[in-house]
Structures are given as structure tokens and as C-alpha cells.
Amino acid sequence: MATTSTLLARIAFCCIIHCCFFTRDLQAQISINAGRNNLEISGALYPIFNMRYVPGSASGPVYWPFTNNQNADLRNNRFEMRNIQLNLEGRYANDWEYQLQINFAKIASPDGGPDIENPPLMESSISYVGSRHIKVKAGFQKIPYSRSSLTSYTQMPYIRRAEMVRGEVFSRRDVGVVLYNSYWNQRINLFAGMFTGQGEAALTGVNDRSGNFELVARAEVAYPSRYRNREIDDNISPVPMVVLGVNGRTNTRGNSFASDSLNYGLKNLNGTRNMWGFDISAQYMGWSAQFEYHLMNMRPTVMADYGQGLQAYTDNFNAGGFITQLNYNCQPLRSVFSIRYDRFNSNDLVGARSGEPNYNFLSGTVTGKAYDSRSTQENITIAYNLKLNGWNSALRAQYSQPIKVDETLPGRAADPQLRLGWQYLFR
Amino acid sequence: MSRIFVGLFTVLCWMMSIGVQAQKPLRLKPVNQFHLSIPEPSDLCLTPDGAHFYVVSDNGLLFETDLNGAITRQSTFSAYDLEGCYADADNVYVVDERTRKVHLLDHKNLQKHHTYEVPYMASRNRGYESLCFNPAKSSFLLISEKDPSTIFECDASWRVQNETDFKGLSDISAATYYDGKLYLLSDEAHQLWEVDATTYSPTRKFELGIINPEGVAFDKSGNLYVISDDRAILYHFGPLPSPTNP
Numbered sequence: 001m002a003t004t005s006t007l008l009a010r011i012a013f014c015c016i017i018h019c020c021f022f023t024r025d026l027q028a029q030i031s032i033n034a035g036r037n038n039l040e041i042s043g044a045l046y047p048i049f050n051m052r053y054v055p056g057s058a059s060g061p062v063y064w065p066f067t068n069n070q071n072a073d074l075r076n077n078r079f080e081m082r083n084i085q086l087n088l089e090g091r092y093a094n095d096w097e098y099q100l101q102i103n104f105a106k107i108a109s110p111d112g113g114p115d116i117e118n119p120p121l122m123e124s125s126i127s128y129v130g131s132r133h134i135k136v137k138a139g140f141q142k143i144p145y146s147r148s149s150l151t152s153y154t155q156m157p158y159i160r161r162a163e164m165v166r167g168e169v170f171s172r173r174d175v176g177v178v179l180y181n182s183y184w185n186q187r188i189n190l191f192a193g194m195f196t197g198q199g200e201a202a203l204t205g206v207n208d209r210s211g212n213f214e215l216v217a218r219a220e221v222a223y224p225s226r227y228r229n230r231e232i233d234d235n236i237s238p239v240p241m242v243v244l245g246v247n248g249r250t251n252t253r254g255n256s257f258a259s260d261s262l263n264y265g266l267k268n269l270n271g272t273r274n275m276w277g278f279d280i281s282a283q284y285m286g287w288s289a290q291f292e293y294h295l296m297n298m299r300p301t302v303m304a305d306y307g308q309g310l311q312a313y314t315d316n317f318n319a320g321g322f323i324t325q326l327n328y329n330c331q332p333l334r335s336v337f338s339i340r341y342d343r344f345n346s347n348d349l350v351g352a353r354s355g356e357p358n359y360n361f362l363s364g365t366v367t368g369k370a371y372d373s374r375s376t377q378e379n380i381t382i383a384y385n386l387k388l389n390g391w392n393s394a395l396r397a398q399y400s401q402p403i404k405v406d407e408t409l410p411g412r413a414a415d416p417q418l419r420l421g422w423q424y425l426f427r
Numbered sequence: 428m429s430r431i432f433v434g435l436f437t438v439l440c441w442m443m444s445i446g447v448q449a450q451k452p453l454r455l456k457p458v459n460q461f462h463l464s465i466p467e468p469s470d471l472c473l474t475p476d477g478a479h480f481y482v483v484s485d486n487g488l489l490f491e492t493d494l495n496g497a498i499t500r501q502s503t504f505s506a507y508d509l510e511g512c513y514a515d516a517d518n519v520y521v522v523d524e525r526t527r528k529v530h531l532l533d534h535k536n537l538q539k540h541h542t543y544e545v546p547y548m549a550s551r552n553r554g555y556e557s558l559c560f561n562p563a564k565s566s567f568l569l570i571s572e573k574d575p576s577t578i579f580e581c582d583a584s585w586r587v588q589n590e591t592d593f594k595g596l597s598d599i600s601a602a603t604y605y606d607g608k609l610y611l612l613s614d615e616a617h618q619l620w621e622v623d624a625t626t627y628s629p630t631r632k633f634e635l636g637i638i639n640p641e642g643v644a645f646d647k648s649g650n651l652y653v654i655s656d657d658r659a660i661l662y663h664f665g666p667l668p669s670p671t672n673p
Contacts, residue, residue: 031551033526038507040551089551091525094487094507185466185659225638225657235615238636390597392574427550 036093042427046083046105048159051418052076081105082159082421085122095130099123119173119200137178140203143171144178144191144218145247147229147279148292148323154391155230157338157383159398159419162323164294164344169266169319170249170275171199174214186226191218197251199267208268210254218247231290232336233283233329234391240284248276254301264346266319271300277320286329295320306347318348321376336385343378350375350408378403396421452618452632455651457662461496468654470557470601470642471661472512475534477647483509483521485656489537494646496661502537506530508551510641511558511601513567522569524554529569529585543585545569555579557602561609563624570611573598578627591627596620605645612643612653619643619653621667631670637662 031040084104091097101123125139142150148165149172160166176195182188196202197214220227220243227243252272266273277294299316300306306317321344328337381400388394401416467485474481474491479499482490487506491499506523513520518541519532531541547554549571556572566580566588576599580589593599593611600614609624617640621631635653642654651664 030548031525031554038525038551042550091507091551094505185657225655235617235639237638238617239638241638390574427553 037090038092039088039090040427042087042089042425044083044085044087044154044426045424046081046085046153046421048080048082048419048421050078050080051420052078052415083153083423087427093130095128097127097129099125119203121203122173134179134181137180138176140173140175141178143174143176143195143216143249144180144193145170145216145249145275146172146277146292146294147220147243147245147281148231148290151229151231154423154425155228155232157232157327157336157385157396158340158381159383159396159421160400162340162342162344162381163377163379164321164323164342165292167200169264169344169346170294170296171267174199175202176213178216182226187222189218189220192216197253197268201268208253208255210252212252212254214249214251216247216249218245220245227281231281231288231325231338232327233286233288236286236329236331237283238285240282242280242282245279245281246276247278248274250274264319265306266296266298266346269298269300270302270305271298273298286331288327288329290325291322292324293320293322306349314349319344319346321345334387336383336387338383338385340381340383341378342381343376344406345373345376346406347375347408373404374407376404377406391423392425392427394423396423452634453668454634454636455619455664455667457637457653458665459663461661461663463492463496463654463659463661464498465490465492465659467656468642468659468661469509469656470511471644471652471654472514472559472603473644473646474514475516480644480652480661481512481514481519482642482654483512485509487523489519489521489532491537492661494652500537502532504530504532504537504539510554510556511569513559515560520558520567522555522558524556524572525551527554529558545579545581545585545587547571547579549574556598556600557611559602559604559609561604561624563604563607563609568602568609570599570602572600573615593627595629600641601643603643603645606649610643610645612640614639614641614656619651633667635662635664 031038082105086102088100103120103122106120121140123141125137125141127135127137129135144150146165148161174195176193178191178193180189180191193216195214195216196207197212198208222241222243224239225241227241253268253270255268255270273296275294275296277292279290279292281290282288296319297316298319303315321342323340323342325338325340330337379400379402381398383396383398386395398419399416402414405414465482465484468482469485471480471482480492480494482492485508487509489502489504489509493499506521508523508525509521510524511522519534519537520529521532522529527545527547529543529545530539532539553572553574555569557568557570559568561568564580566582567585569579569581571577576593576596578591578593579587581587596611596613596618597615598613599611601612603610604624607624608630609622609627611620611622617635617637619633619635620629622629637653637655639655639657640653641656644652646652649666651667653662653664655662
């Protein structure tokens with residue numbers, strides 16, 4: 001068995017060397033012009049291998065959160081298609097733009113519902129860009145909140161985003177309208193949007209019983225020139241570049257707690273959620289770094305959803321955390337190295353705020369007022385990327401090690417995970 | 428067996444690092460810089476009288492400026508995404524990357540009088556990024572930006588007569604001919620390469636150290652000018668050092 005594995009590893013190594021030298025010019029790029037219309041066709045294929053089980057680190061099976069699906073032990077290794085993507089981007093004259101982006105890999109997911117981080121429909125929007133005063137974008141699109149969320153997976157060194165920004169804590173896409181514009185040679189970018197508030201679930205076409213919309217705003221300032229949404233210093237910036245972003249969003253929903261119970265119960269809160277955050281990104285000579293902070297204040301309509309007896313103490317709680325990341329793009333080796341640390345507290349009532357009730361999510365009881373950090377999770381992740389043909393063909397590897405798991409949520413694995421992927425873009 | 432793989436890995440790393448060791452570029456420093464009131468300037472060329480520049484922008488606009496970057500005229504003609512320009516005694520030539528069209532304009536009124544389509548089946552932003560005339564081959568050159576960077580030699584009717592894939596630079600954002608040599612600019616590498624106008628083999632390399640260089644030109648005295656798209660700045664570098672006395 002060991003001999004077979006060794007042989008397979010060597011074959012894989014030879015394949016990588018072959019790819020390094022013989023796949024550099026593989027491309028498939030198409031755009032079509034017809035009068036004032038221009039349509040661009042592109043796509044992506046992104047198979048990954050996910051090694052979840054590290055011998056000796058798990059004590060028993062880990063099931064899908066909040067379910068008892070014995071067929072979905074999260075320790076099992078797997079192959080997965082992260083992306084089978086088709087992207088159609090059109091322009092009419094200089095006034096109109098439209099985009100349809102579909103990920104066929106996510107039409108079904110292991111738990112039967114849509115994949116939160118990568119929904120089957122990634123973008124379906126129309127933009128009017130003909131005015132220099134204001135631009136409008138309508139449709140299903142990324143919400144202008146969080147630099148990390150807004151950055152395309154092709155422009156980040158990791159296969160999987162940090163827990164807080166990957167779509168389980170707050171929605172990354174929704175149906176709505178965004179007004180935006182740029183100033184000072186695109187150094188300043190302003191966004192203001194109104195969305196259904198249902199997040200990725202908005203594609204069902206119905207609003208919740210509250211009928212309210214989510215309001216979102218974001219402002220970015222970059223210096224000394226515009227700063228593209230990239231985590232890697234691809235162009236080896238000859239001068240230091242920095243961008244600061246500030247964003248906020250507010251939402252009052254009427255969903256039942258059960259409708260959101262497959263994640264942290266924060267995404268479609270039954271009640272009011274106010275959220276703000278800031279992010280900073282810098283790059284110079286191949287080095288780049290990001291820091292991002294988020295704070296959410298929750299005022300649930302039914303505080304008991306988050307623990308029987310909690311309403312006796314308070315009518316709100318906070319969640320939030322931060323992500324920090326350092327990357328180095330080594331051009332001679334065509335390699336990108338990265339390390340990331342993220343920390344997220346899903347509920348400060350069971351978290352680190354001294355003097356608050358110490359709520360046990362599993363048993364549903366308030367056990368005291370002592371300091372603890374059971375609802376905090378911390379992860380450290382390292383990544384390596386080998387660019388075979390720029391980002392159009394790149395091998396990616398990511399190893400994540402939980403430092404601390406959120407003990408209040410069942411089904412959260414404490415095991416380290418290895419992900420290997422091959423990103424192939426045709427554009 | 429494992430030693431063979433370690434050896435292979437070492438050779439692989441060594442081969443990939445060769446590019447760094449070979450021919451280190453000479454660093455140039457701008458002697459002056461001028462802020463442009465032109466949104467997203469993407470290329471420039473000298474007017475035939477040598478007193479002005481033509482500057483094109485990503486927004487499809489054409490401007491005439493003085494040598495300090497101050498706008499003196501603006502064309503009423505507009506395209507979609509102008510990325511390259513060249514001027515001779517007869518015409519101003521501009522190339523629209525999105526539509527793959529070369530437009531010819533009159534010097535006097537900057538009005539378009541001819542359009543040629545030069546098809547190239549790549550994505551919208553992988554079309555022609557550079558345009559210039561190469562006297563060594565009596566050809567107009569259209570150059571695609573990257574994936575791959577291909578130099579297309581065209582006749583006066585803009586029919587492609589020959590094409591050459593250019594290796595070594597990650598992209599080519601502008602090109603110009605001066606004093607018997609062809610100069611290719613790279614946005615991603617921030618470098619200017621001097622290449623033989625006939626064989627396209629590199630003869631000298633210069634490091635510019637500026638963000639997003641997208642346009643390059645020489646004036647009649649041999650001063651080098653480079654435009655930064657993102658910063659909307661015209662950099663004046665002065666003459667290039669002599670090859671024998673750098």
C-alpha cells in the first residue's frame with residue numbers, strides 16, 4: 001500500500017514538473033464584437049483534493065453541523081470541484097455592462113442545499129456606467145462589504161476563505177441595487193447599496209415576513225494610486241501602496257431562528273443586526289499584507305433563541321473578530337507564500353466579556369458569570385501557490401490548523417486540513 | 428530514487444532562477460514629472476513637428492498636450508478603449524483594444540477619416556495594447572499585451588504580414604521606435620526593453636520604478652517620456668545612457 005502511495009506521489013511530482021515547462025501557453029480566450037456590443041466568454045476549472053483527517057488528531061466522527069447525517073463524516077478525505085465556471089461579460093457602447101457568472105460545481109452540495117461560499121449563481125447583474133457622476137448596478141451581485149469577501153478567489157492565495165468572511169457569518173451576495181462612483185483617479189471609491197437582506201437565499205424571489213431591506217455602504221481610499229482588489233502583489237509594486245476601507249450594514253429581519261440554524265444563527269437574524277468593519281491592505285516589492293476587522297451587534301426578537309434565560313440579562317449580544325494575512329510573491333520561483341491568522345467570536349455572551357452570563361449552547365443553560373472563551377475560534381493557515389502560467393494555470397496548496405475551536409457549536413472539527421487544488425482559468 | 432527527485436527539484440529551482448541572474452536592468456530615475464488632467468492615460472506619441480504629444484486614454488479619448496502634459500487640444504472623436512497611438516506626417520493612428528480597430532485621424536481637426544479592423548480572437552483586455560511604426564521593416568506594429576505578447580507586422584492597409592511571439596516580458600503595454608531601436612514597455616515588470624528592430628532580440632533593459640507604466644515616447648532630443656496610467660503622471664526621464672558609457 002505504501003509502495004503504491006509512493007509511486008502515485010512520484011507520478012504527481014513528475015506531472016508538476018511537466019506542467020511547469022509545457023503548459024505555459026495553454027489558453028482559450030474569446031471575445032465577440034457586433035456593432036457596439038462586446039461579449040467576452042471566459043471560465044474556470046478548479047479541482048481540489050481535501051485531506052481532512054490527520055491520524056491521531058480526531059477522537060471520533062465529525063458530522064455536518066446541527067445534523068446527524070452519518071453519511072457525512074467530515075473527517076473523510078475527498079475530491080471536489082471548487083469551480084466549474086462559465087462567465088459571460090458584456091458591454092454595450094460605453095454605457096452599459098452586464099455579467100452572468102455560473103458555477104456548475106455548486107448546483108448541489110453535500111448538505112443538499114446551496115453552497116454558501118460558492119453558490120451556483122455567482123453574478124447576474126446589469127450596470128449603467130454612462131454617467132461620470134454616478135454609476136448603478138442592479139441584480140444578484142457581491143455585497144460591497146469586506147475587502148476579503150470582495151476579492152475574487154483568483155486573486156487570493158487561499159483555496160478557502162477565512163471562516164468569518166466565507167459566507168456563514170454574513171451574506172456575501174444578494175439581489176439589490178448599488179450606487180457607486182470613483183474619484184481622484186480611482187483612488188477613492190464609494191458604494192451605497194440596498195439589498196433584500198436574504199443573502200444568497202434571495203434567489204427564491206421572496207422577502208421574509210418583515211419585508212425590510214438591508215442597507216450597505218462602503219468607502220475606500222488608496223494611495224499613491226488606485227488599488228485593485230488583489231491580495232497578492234502580482235506586479236511587484238516599485239513603490240509602497242496602501243488602501244483603507246470602511247464599511248457598514250444594517251438589517252432587520254423576521255426570519256425564524258431555525259431558518260438560519262445551519263450556520264452560526266447570525267446571517268439572517270430574527271431581529272436587528274448592525275455591523276461595521278474596516279480593512280487595510282498594503283503591498284510593496286512582492287510583499288503584501290491585509291488586516292480586516294468586523295463587529296456585529298445583534299438584537300434578536302427572541303433572545304431565548306440564543307439561550308434560555310439570557311433575556312433576563314440583556315437584549316443584545318456582539319459577534320466579530322479579525323483576519324490578518326502576510327503574503328510574498330517570489331517572481332523568480334513563480335511562487336506565492338502566505339500565512340493567515342483569523343479569530344472569530346460568534347457570541348460574546350458565551351465569550352470573553354467578563355460579567356456577562358456564561359451560556360452553555362449545548363445544554364441551553366446559563367451556568368455562571370465567569371470569564372471564558374468557548375465561543376471563540378482561532379485558525380492559522382499557510383498557503384503555497386505555484387504559477388505555471390500566471391494565475392491562468394496555478395497549483396495551490398493550503399494547510400489550516402485550528403488553534404481553538406468554537407465549543408458552543410457542534411460539528412466543528414478541530415482537525416487540521418490540507419487542501420490541494422489546480423486553478424485553470426480560460427479568459 | 429529519492430535522491431533523483433531531490434536532484435530534479437534542485438535543477439527545477441535553478442532553472443526558474445536563471446531569469447533573475449541574466450542581464451540585470453539598469454535603473455533610470457525621472458528628472459521631472461507632470462500631472463495630467465487626462466483620465467487613465469494609456470499611451471503617447473510625439474507629433475511630427477516634435478512640439479506636442481498625442482495622448483490616448485482607456486476611456487477612448489484622444490488629446491494633444493505640450494511636452495509638459497498640459498492639454499492643448501481634444502478630439503471630438505471617441506472610441507471605447509484606446510491603448511496605443513502613433514503619428515506620422517499624414518495621420519494620427521490610434522488602436523481600440525476592445526474592438527480591434529485602428530482609426531486614422533487628421534492632424535488639423537483630429538477627426539477620423541479611416542477605420543481598419545484587425546481581428547484578434549482574445550478576451551477584451553488581451554487585445555492590441557501597442558501601436559508604432561517600425562522603419563527597419565517598413566511595417567506598422569500592433570502588439571497584444573500578454574498571453575501571449577505577439578508582435579504583428581502590418582502593411583499600410585493594416586493587413587497582417589507576419590507575427591512573432593515575444594518572450595521574456597510578462598506583458599507589453601507600449602512600444603515606440605527611436606534611433607534605430609525598438610523600445611518595449613512592460614506594465615507588470617516596470618521595465619523598458621530596447622530590442623533590435625529586425626530580430627526583436629533584447630539589447631538593453633531599463634528598470635523604471637514607477638507604477639503602471641502604459642505609454643512610452645522619445646522627443647526629438649532623445650528624452651524619454653513614460654506615462655503612468657493609474658497615477659495619471661507623465662514622467663520625463665531625460666536621454667538614455669549611451670550603450671558604451673552607461
